[in-house]
Amino acid sequence: MTSLWTRRSFLAAASAMPLAITLGPARADTKVVRVGYQKYGTFLLLKARGNLERKLEPLGFSVSWTEFPGGPQLLEALNVGALDFGITGEAPPIFAQAAGAPLVYVGNEPAAPLSEAILVPKDSPLKSVAELKGKKVGLNKGSNVHYLLVKALEKAGLAYTDIEPVFLPPSDARAAFEHGDIDAWAIWDPFQAAAEVAIEARQLTNGEGIVSNRQFYLGEKSFTEANPAAVDAILASINEIDAWAKDNVEQAAKELAPVVGIPAPVLKLALGRQAWNVQPITAETVAAQQQIADTFHKLGLIPKPIKIADALRPGVAL
Numbered sequence: 001m002t003s004l005w006t007r008r009s010f011l012a013a014a015s016a017m018p019l020a021i022t023l024g025p026a027r028a029d030t031k032v033v034r035v036g037y038q039k040y041g042t043f044l045l046l047k048a049r050g051n052l053e054r055k056l057e058p059l060g061f062s063v064s065w066t067e068f069p070g071g072p073q074l075l076e077a078l079n080v081g082a083l084d085f086g087i088t089g090e091a092p093p094i095f096a097q098a099a100g101a102p103l104v105y106v107g108n109e110p111a112a113p114l115s116e117a118i119l120v121p122k123d124s125p126l127k128s129v130a131e132l133k134g135k136k137v138g139l140n141k142g143s144n145v146h147y148l149l150v151k152a153l154e155k156a157g158l159a160y161t162d163i164e165p166v167f168l169p170p171s172d173a174r175a176a177f178e179h180g181d182i183d184a185w186a187i188w189d190p191f192q193a194a195a196e197v198a199i200e201a202r203q204l205t206n207g208e209g210i211v212s213n214r215q216f217y218l219g220e221k222s223f224t225e226a227n228p229a230a231v232d233a234i235l236a237s238i239n240e241i242d243a244w245a246k247d248n249v250e251q252a253a254k255e256l257a258p259v260v261g262i263p264a265p266v267l268k269l270a271l272g273r274q275a276w277n278v279q280p281i282t283a284e285t286v287a288a289q290q291q292i293a294d295t296f297h298k299l300g301l302i303p304k305p306i307k308i309a310d311a312l313r314p315g316v317a318l
Contacts, residue, residue, distance in 0.1 A: 039067055
């Protein structure tokens with residue numbers, strides 16, 4: 001896993017990504033906060049509407065936005081000093097912290113276990129997770145669904161070594177799934193919803209009763225320590241857009257559809273399974289993250305044990 005976090009891997013990934021976009025001209029004395037996002041969720045609404053820029057301008061900041069295909073790639077950028085703030089699922093910061101990334105947990109969304117699943121093609125003979133023994137399962141290495149797969153197999157009485165993991169980013173995994181190159185696909189929304197609607201993929205299981213599936217807001221350590229007011233302003237902006245989207249799911253889906261390239265009805269399904277409102281990091285949340293980290297270390301997925309508590313903002317009560 002350590003090789004994921006090299007400068008070379010980030011530069012290679014970055015070459016395939018859109019360039020960072022800075023919205024609005026920055027004054028000479030303006031500092032820039034570099035925000036990473038993935039092509040889904042309310043961060044896209046925040047970017048499109050300019051809410052964050054308006055919130056940060058009085059503090060002397062402009063905003064640079066960079067899109068990433070997944071949480072692991074986003075945290076690679078943070079690790080090499082190319083990013084100040086971003087959002088990922090539960091698993092990517094664990095891999096990143098194990099690789100020495102200077103990240104800080106600054107907030108999280110509530111649990112959303114329905115927003116990830118293990119899918120099979122509609123005509124697949126597989127009916128349960130237990131039947132995955134000896135099968136190929138596609139997943140994005142180091143993502144939230146990595147933990148879902150581990151725990152779902154455990155619940156079904158299987159070990160992680162009983163299946164053949166095939167590490168693919170979502171777009172490649174979708175192609176492999178449709179071509180029959182993998183037997184099952186561990187994936188999250190909106191890719192999950194798109195496969196369920198477009199090709200009638202079936203769920204062997206989702207995360208309910210197995211994993212929490214939280215989204216975390218993460219800051220680069222030196223940026224977070226030096227700019228607490230900016231971090232708080234970012235979280236406040238996210239909370240505002242979350243509150244609107246929670247009460248306007250259909251409109252949010254319509255606004256996101258042309259940006260994401262996914263039909264609004266699919267996004268409505270995905271957004272309806274999402275959890276909303278930024279929450280502070282709590283002892284319970286830290287304990288849940290620690291359990292994931294310990295599980296990954298036990299399986300040899302991370303090279304050394306880590307303490308989640310070492311990556312918290314000062315003042316978090318445990």
